[in-house]
Amino acid sequence: MATIDKQEKETLLIALGGNALIRKGQVGSIEEQFENLKVPIRQIASLSRQYKIIITHGNGPQVGNLLLQQESCTEVPRLPLEILVAQTQGQIGYMIESSLDTALMELGVWTKQLLITLISYVVVDEKDPAFQNPTKPIGPVLSREQAKDLPYPTREVPGGLRRLVASPKPVTVVEKREIKSLVDNDFIVICCGGGGIPVIREGRAFHGVDAVIDKDLASAKLAEEIRVDVFLIATDVEGVALGYGGPDQRFLRHMTLAEAAQYEAEGHFPPGSMGPKIEAAVQFIKKRGNRAVITSIGAIEPAVAGTAGTEILVDVKF
């Protein structure tokens, strides 16, 4: 095999969606999560021969479980949300890293590849309007009885109420210098789990805040800050569709920034699902990113090769 000079490798940031760990209808046992991870991780191991790799990931069900445990157990001090996010970074980071160890061993490159999972926190603006209007539901569905004394805002959902938290925009990834240095030194880096631990800067300190940062937007911010070449969002559908779920559903292989804005205005992208992914990909391209692709967990390799997924393109003027 021809060796590739590591200085010439492009960087590829892969944001893994929740279905990389837990599929629809699963209870989310650890065995299921490790099994599910094999699909994206084998592809990522293979891609590591051609790209410098950064992996980010979600944490929705995992942080929800920790919240549920806390509400059920009054014997130990309740932890603030940012600490639970930190816990899920440890948990999921370990699962991804050890799965990647196996995949790299299968390829016979494990002993040559540096690989690290790092705890990451992301600064948000305390004046972000999201703090005035929490909209992100997290954690379990609570009965009216369970929810009545909680100090949180809640929203009605089928079966009860769910806690709402703010979802402010990521301003900067605190460990960006470290991540850049690691990538430059050819480490595979797993970071920004769950969108990062949300913090605000107050004078000479970072303080955790009660919020959840969208993991795709945090990934786009990191991709911009460390200047990755390819930003790939892996989710549970094959790409961006017009009329998604309807009779005329049509998946797009590419979409310009102007088209994205037009389809968005036409209501094609629901805010809770595909919306933030497109926003993240668009943001990356607008910040002079090179390539942004939205694809399924099963099609990461072909999407990088340009034969699957939806690529977001700059508007070219002829």
Added chain:
Amino acid sequence: MATIDKQEKETLLIALGGNALIRKGQVGSIEEQFENLKVPIRQIASLSRQYKIIITHGNGPQVGNLLLQQESCTEVPRLPLEILVAQTQGQIGYMIESSLDTALMELGVWTKQLLITLISYVVVDEKDPAFQNPTKPIGPVLSREQAKDLPYPTREVPGGLRRLVASPKPVTVVEKREIKSLVDNDFIVICCGGGGIPVIREGRAFHGVDAVIDKDLASAKLAEEIRVDVFLIATDVEGVALGYGGPDQRFLRHMTLAEAAQYEAEGHFPPGSMGPKIEAAVQFIKKRGNRAVITSIGAIEPAVAGTAGTEILVDVKF
């Protein structure tokens, strides 16, 4: 201030005991833990001007709380112990790293210092005799009723029963190459939390096991593997004492390997507390480590300077 060439800095590994986070008599709220951390962290920030720093830490109360929550909440899948250790690495790593950010900002060196918390796992031998004879109590005190259906071995303690787990010896830190590379590149590294996530190697995979690795022994292993210059164990007493707690208690400022063996044989070092710390320090010196010191959380700086704590010395033959 004279600048110190980073190539000439010695490396200092500091293993923080549980009292760095939670003191005796505290419930262990997050506010208490952040407040307690200021004592060691300010000293470590100061030492980072002269030394390359690696920080390891315990996780006993934190993992105990997660176990208690799991036993109280049957609605979510129970997680194996190694996943809980991974969660505490995220939690405590974030708390140490963000505390160190503040201390480095106070010193005006934050923007120049790379700093990282990494998830670490540590290989143990599946044939380690510890697996046949679990001796380490973890988690909450359970009533006889609570404990009767648990699939774990337990031990009688005042007020009930506690779960016992194996405490096998650390064989190797999986991320040692990464940690060495980071230290060489002048990163402050926080790692090996809770003694590391315990794994065994099976063919081309690492698998988590139900065990807890002593954090001082894991730290000694790391100190040996990446060849640190100074290995410091910070705990809740000022150093090693003969006749500890008795009328003739006498703290030692140093102790040779031969003296350590003699005092050990005389029963001066209780197995649950000072025993493993001395074993870890002795092991490091026997593996041709340079300096090993056991001191209190409050006296890290003077111990490094040689004016506090107990130093373990090689036997010099005249």
